[in-house]
Amino acid sequence: MRLLKFLFWSLLALACTPVLVLSGVALYLSPALPDVETLRDVELQTPLRIYSTDNKLIAEFGEMRRFPITYDQVPAAFVNALLAAEDDNFLHHHGVDPAGLVRAAAELVQTGHIQTGGSTITMQVAKNYFLSSKRVFSRKLNEILLALQIERNLSKQEIFELYVNKIYLGNRAYGIEAAAQVYYGKSISELPLADLAMIAGLPKAPSRYNPIANPERTKLRRDWILQRMLNLGYIDEASYKEAVATPITARNHGANPEMEAPYIAEMARLEMVERYGDKAYTQGFSVYTTVSSDMQQMANQALRSGLQDYDQRHGYRGPEARNPDITLEQGASLLKKYQSLGGLEPALVTAVNPDSVELLFRRDPPGTISWEDMKWARPYLSANSMGPRPGKPADVLKPGDIIRVSSVEGDNQYRLAQLPKAQSALVVLGPQDGSIKALIGGFSFVESNYNRATQARRQPGSSFKPFLYCAALDNGYTPASLVNDAPLVFVDDYLDSIWRPQNSGGDFLGPIRLREALYRSRNLVSIRLLQDLGVDHAMTYIERFGFARSDLPRHLSAALGTSELTPLQIAQGYTTFANGGYAVKPYLIDRIENRYAQLVDYSRPAVTPAQMEQEQARLDAYYLRQPEGPLPQVQKAERVVDPRTVYQLNSMLQDVIRRGTAVRARALQRKDLAGKTGTTNDQKDAWFSGFNPELVATAWVGFDQPSTLGRREFGGTAALPIWMNFMGPALEGVPDEEQRMPEGLLTARIDPETGRSAPPGSSNAFMEIFKQEDAPPPYSELELGGYDSGGAVTPLELF
Known part of the structure; x- marks a missing residue:
């Protein structure tokens, strides 16, 4: 009996020892373990996403691509695939699978190395959210204890959801929805069984089983999972055979933007970082901009086609590279080094025929360029000269040339192109609130991230004159005032220099009405106006258009x-002309939402009276989503210019299009367009800013390092076509909407020679617009040589 008692108590002690040891370890480690309840409120690192006003994805920023989804959104086939791959007993164990741990221990004893951790999905959740990936026993014990706690506090569905949203699956994809988007460009709910099994195989080793880098190894892993699913009864034989016969089709789909607006994306990113710091990249913000996807596409097309047209007017600079002895295999490899830029694809010339050229592309099928689509390519000599016209394709290209092409109508038909050396910017604003409708800061963001729309400070030339003329009209001048277009000479006694300003054509027209001086863009008239108004007084007045004092010389x-x-500054100034005299500020971000689509913040721009009702409705809708504090009230924009002055100036700017330097814009066949060209000395900068009550657009063309665009290039030839190519489609179907004449204005018949009331029966008289206090007396009150003393004040005339 004594022996039996000894054996009994010895066996009992031996059996209790592991329990006591584990209990002691648990008691020792438990106080240091994190609270698993925090998993209910965990916020996964989610990237910043930028959208257009019509909800199209523009860009995504952040190291981790993640799209958290709920358990209900996970396909049942994927649940089964992941359980087959990772933890087929998941639904039945309580966080730890003893059989798996024993198997892992046996492997360790046999090999001396840790082969598998025996981890369940619950244990992996504990590791991923709370622990490091270091392979040590203390971490494994913590993992087990946490898994037991997690199972007591969370349901299986909650645990599974945490796991599939956290795991890294290669190529910056975190979570199964991100992996589906990265590898297939689809949602996880849209994928067939074979692709679901492929993704289920990635958690084990994302780099080893990467379907892009190692498709053969990935297929072996996928087929093993499908076999497991068949053995476990998750799928039938027919589904298994169909899935294993499916090839690996995964490829990198990147961030998959739905529209091209990289300069807009960068502007929004910078503003978000300014507001939220580095958290902007991780908190899952969705930023909805004021940009319209349709208008942005029109702006992209207008700028690129305008730059290419300018570039081709000056000749062909030759291929980007010449490789006369290259083979097709070498050419295909070489092409991989060239990116598509601004819609222009790189291509290798493989053969030159008498009437065409044959091409090889990186991915697309081979194509051809007909002689008609390349005969423009006269050799470029300088901005002002070209070489002789080519007579055949061999005069332009040779086999082995790396060139750029644009697509034309017809299967695999292309046009010879080249990357423009000149650059451009196009800004489109809503004049009633300053919202940015479209913006492009250069030919290709990939080639240059420099945003010329917001960063390039260039001389605006004559496109600045409307601000000066507005100051004159607000200080006693009328559209009929005569100013002498005659030579001026300024001598600087301190610098011993002489300034002789010239008109563009070098001629002088003598006394000329203000209206005609503006649409003819006479420089000497502008200088006389500024001289009379006083430089400081005029520049202070012009500050009201949104310009900083330091920006105005x-x-x-x-x-x-x-x-x-x-x-952007010029476009902002022109909004005041388009909206009747109100100062609005450009803004890009309409609203910001968090990862749960809850409203975080929204813009509150100052708007014109015409926009106030619509703006209040927008604010009301946003307040219902974020009811904090008092109901926001619409901010009314400040009126900075007399509406009568604006009406007069707009009438004069419409003449720029009807009969002045922008007469080409008459091709748009609209009566509500107004604007002004601008060209600087030596044709280094070309501008056109124009508007109607719906849109304001400013186009600029020039070189990043200022040099001449060519002696025949002006605002009306280089910038105006870009503006027209945008405004035409953008206003298609929009009825003409001219500004209403404000009270306090009248029209009078004017003699074009004198700018005064025309005598009865004058054949060349025309109607001019005047403020009541500045209107000339009727002809009956005129006396020889001037106005009757009882008449209106004579408009100031400079001779």
């Missing part, structure tokens, strides 16, 4: 647009 050359301003 205090000297007479400012009349010719020598200040250095960005296209």
Whole structure:
């Protein structure tokens, strides 16, 4: 009996020892373990996403691509595939699978190395959310204890959801929805069984089983999972055979933007970082901009086609590279080094025929360029000259040339192109609130991230003159005032220099009405106006259009647009002309939402009276989503210019299109367009800013390092076509909407020679618009040589 008692108590002690040891370890480790309840409120690192106003994805920023989904959104076939791959007993164990741990221990004893951790999905959740990936026993014990706690506090569905949203699956994809988007460009719910099994195989080793880098190894892993699913009864024989016969088709789909607006995306990103710091990249913000996807596409097309047209007017600079002895295999490899830029694809010339050229592409099928689509390519000599016209394709290209092409109508038909050396910017604003409708800051963001729309400070030339003319109309001048277009000479006694400003054509027209001086863009008239108004007084007045005082030079050359301003600043100034005299500020972000689609913040721009009702409805809708504090009230924009002055100036700017330097824009066949060209000395910068009550658009063309665009290039030839190519489609179907004449204005018949009331029966008289206090007396009150003393004040005339 004594022996039996000894054996009994010895066996009992032996059996209790592991329990006591484990209990002691648990008691020792438990106080240091994190609270698993925090998993209910975990916020996974989610990237920043930028959208257009019509909800199209523009860009995504952040190291981790993640699209968290709920358990209900996970396909049942994927649940089964993942259980077959990772933990087929998941639904039945309580966080730890003893058989798996024993198997892992046996492997360790046999090999001396840790082969598998015996981890369940629950244990992996514990590791992924709370622990490191270090392979040590203390971490494994913590993992087991946490898994037991997690199972007591969370349901199996909650645990599974945490797991599939956290795991890394290669190529910056975190979570199964991100993996589906990265590898297949689809949602996880849209994938067939074979692709679901492929993704289920990635958690074990994302780099080893990467379907892009190692498709053969990935297929072996996928087929093993499908076999397991068949053995476990998750799928039938027919489904298994169909899935294993499916090839691996995964490829990198990147961020998969739905529209091209990289300059907009970068502007939004910078603003978000300014507001939220590095958290902007991880908190799952969705930023909805004011940009319209349709208008942005029109802007992209207008700028690129305009730059290519300018570039081709000056000749062909030759291929990007010449490789006369290259083979097709070598050419295919070489092409991989060239990216598509601004819609222009790289291609290798493989053969030159008498009437065409044959091409090889990176991915697309081979194509051809007909002689008609390349005979423009006269050799470029300088901005002002070209070589002789080519007579055949061999005069332009040779086999082995790396060139750029654009697609044309017809299967595999292309047009010879080249990357423009000149650059451009196009800004489109809503004049009633300053919202940015479209913006492009260069030919290709990939080639250059420099945003010329917001960063390039260039001289606006004559496109600045409307601000000066507005100051004149608000200080006693009328559209009929006569100013002498005659030579001026300025001598600087301190610098011993002489300034003789010239008109564009070098001629002088003598006394000329203000209206005609503007649409003819006479430089000498602008200088005389600024001289009469006073430089400081005029520049202070012009500040009301949104310009900083430091941006406006205090000297007479400012009349010719020598200040250095960005296209966005110029466009902002023109909104005041388009909206009747109100100052609005450009803004890009309409609203910001968090990862749960809850409203975080929204814009509150100052708007014109015409926009106030619509703006209040927008604010009301946003307040219902974020009811904090008092109901926001619409901010009314400040009126900075007399509406009568704006109406007069707009009438004069419409003449720029009807009969002036922008007469080409008459091709748009609209009566509500107004604007102004601008060209700087030596044709280094070309501008056109124009508008109607719906849109304001500013186009600029020039070289990043200022040099001449060519002696025949002006605002009306280089920038205006870009503006027209945008405004035409953008306003298609929109009825003409001219500004209403404000009270306090009247029209009078004017003699074009004198700018005064025309005598009865004058054949060349025309109607002019005047403020009531500035209107000339009727002809009956005129006396020889001037106005009757009882008449209106004579408009100031400079001779």
